[in-house]
Amino acid sequence: MSLDTLSTAPAPVEPAPKNPRGKAIVVRWWRQLTSMRTALVLLFLLALAAVPGSLLPQQDLNPEKVQSYLSDHPVLGPILDKIGAYNVFGSPWFAAIYLLLFISLIGCLYPRIKLHAKALQQAPPAAPKFLDRMRHHAELPATDGKPAELAADLRRVLRRRRWRTVVREKGEVVEVSAEKGYLRETGNLVFHLSLLVLLIGVASGALWGWNANVLLTEGDGFCDSLQQYDQYTLGRDVTDSSLPPFCVHLRKFHADYLPSGEPSKYAADVTYDDGLGGPSMNSTIEVNDPLRFQGARIYLLDTGYSPIISYTDKYGQTFTSPSPFLPQDQNLSSSGIAVFADANQKPGAARTSGVEVAFQGVFTPTTPTEGPKVSSLSPAPRSPGLTLAAYRGDTGLSSGIPKSVYALDQNQIDRGKLKLVGTHFLQPGDRWKLDDGSTVAFVGYREWAGIRVDQNPGQNVVLVAAICIVLGLLCSLRIRRRRLWVRLTPDSNDSARTVVAVGGLSRTDADEFAGEFDRLLEQITTSLPVSSGSGKGTEHAD
Structure with missing residues (x-):
């Protein structure tokens, strides 16, 4: 190869430098x-x-x-x-x-x-060179026996008290290193791991759990289907077909109230089955005491009243509706509506529009004898009353737009399509005759119960994690890390005797370790075969 060829050869391409700043x-x-x-x-x-x-x-x-x-x-x-x-x-x-x-x-x-x-796999550390410089230390009088033999005895004593020990020989000197309190860090890790597991349990409930609410009037029931719930929330991986089959029927609701109006007892007598033709069973659901069936929990949430309104139109057709009214205060003064969309239709004739009848009212379980009768004096049904406002016209239900079942469409009222006919106060058994000859009667009332159905596959995981959180926290707070060293040195005046030096250290709560160190010193002294006297721990300021 010629010199000219070498001089014209292209320079090697260097790789582009990486971006260390971005990585940092x-x-x-x-x-x-x-x-x-x-x-x-x-x-x-x-x-x-x-x-x-x-x-x-x-x-x-x-x-x-x-x-x-x-x-x-x-x-x-x-x-x-x-x-x-x-x-x-x-x-x-x-x-x-x-x-x-x-x-x-x-x-x-x-x-x-x-x-x-x-x-955990490492042995306790070797003894410091100067044990007498430690805050907790003691030197025992010379005792009979060889250092290796005494070290084996001391190791057995400490291991029986759950100390991790190791014996090290340094020429004629033998050291026993002991350590205790690793459960402190173990408890700390268990606490945080359990917190992580708890988060996983909550997340699994969000993915595969579901809950739904339904309002049941006495005598009504529901089956576990999305179409029969008033409101529901499904986990990300839950579908209608994955809901467990069961049906619940509310037979009777019981409520007791204190003189102040506070409820003292809510209980719902229900009948339930598996929805597949299995046997029916009876149970009572109370607050914080759900019915557990098919992996689901059926809770009792709240209660109210469903006034029974009977309407007879001008053609003699009678319609009856137990309509749930929603409580507006703690005394269960409740408001709601009853809509009769098929009323005032002449039998055998084409359907007429704009003749629907609706009632908007306030139910008072204990109606005051004086003043406005729209606010109850107690949630207990001592003197029930119903104040009704009658409307006639187009309720808007035939429009196909979802409407509230607890209030009339105010837009229809404002546009004049739904007109007020009159208002009247009724007690159970009373009848009110309207201007077109039709009548409305307040037949009575039933109580309703708010039911919540819940299924959470992560609840057991959350429970176990919560227990482990408490146990880990207790270990982390109660257990202390501490170390103990025993140095056994042959007596310079008598080779058959051994001088014993002891030192101890606690990473936390050094004052509390003083008592434990004295007890350990006493146990070490009594475990030695022969001793001319008892050693005494001395304090050394840091």
Whole structure:
């Protein structure tokens, strides 16, 4: 090859330099995220984020109270709705905190578990050179026996008291190193691992759990189907076909109230079966005492009244409706509607529009004798009354647009399509005759019960994790790390005797370790075969 060829050869292409700064930034942020300080901050944020879920009504638990809160707070209510305050545990910001805490705990625990496992396999450290410089130390008088023999005896004594021990020989000098309290770090790791498992249990409930609400009037029932629930929330991987088959029928509801109006007992007598032709069984559901069946829990939430309204139109056709009314205060003053869309239709003739009848009213379990009769004096049904407002026209139900079953469409009233006919107060058995000759009667009332059905496959995982959290926390708080060293040196004046020096150290609670050190010193002294006197521990200031 010629010199000219060498001079014109292209220079070798060097690889593009990597971006060490970007990698350093990622590593720094990862270390920040997986630090214990960040995990504690995220745990605090998670607890703080859950506060609105306990203070504000939640859509999946009680949608009626959510609507009531929105109507009572026209300014603040919509703002809270936009940030997901009525569905806290399903909101994106709560899920973000949850996921970050999950990642932080994993990144924080993994290296700590490796270090702890490595520490458990290591022998206790060798004795310091100067035991007499330790805060807890003592030197025992010379005792009969060889250092190796005495070390074996001392090791057995300490191991019986659950000390991890190792014997080291350094020429003629023999040292016994002992350590105790590794359960402190084990408990700490169990606490954090259990917290991680608890998060997994809660997440599994969100994926495969579900819950639903239904309002049952006495005499009614439902089967476990989405179409029969008033409101439901399904996990991400739950479908209608995966719901367990069962049916529940509400026979009777019992409620007792104190003189102050506070409820003292809620109980619902129900009949249930597997929905597949199996035998029917009876049970009573009470507050915090659910019915457990087919892997689901059936809770009793709240109660109210369903006035029974009977309407006879001008053609003599009678319609009866036990309509659930929703409580408006703690005395169960309740409001609701009864709609008779098929009333005033002449038998055998074409259907006429604009002649539907609807009643909007207030039910008072204990009606005052004086003043307005729209506010009850007690939740107990001592003198029930029903104030009705009759409307005639187009209720809007035939439009196909979903309507509330607890209030009339105010838009229809404002447009004049649904007109007020009159108002009247009724007691059970009373009858009111309207202007067109039709009549409405207040037949009586039934009580209704709010039922919640819940299935959460992660509940057992959460329970076990919560127990382990408590146990791990107790170990972490109660157990202390401490170390003990015993140096056995042949007596310079008598080779058949041995001088024993003892030193102890506690990483935490040094004052409490003083008593334990004295007891250990006494046990070591009594385990020696022969001793001319008893040693006494001396204090050395740090």
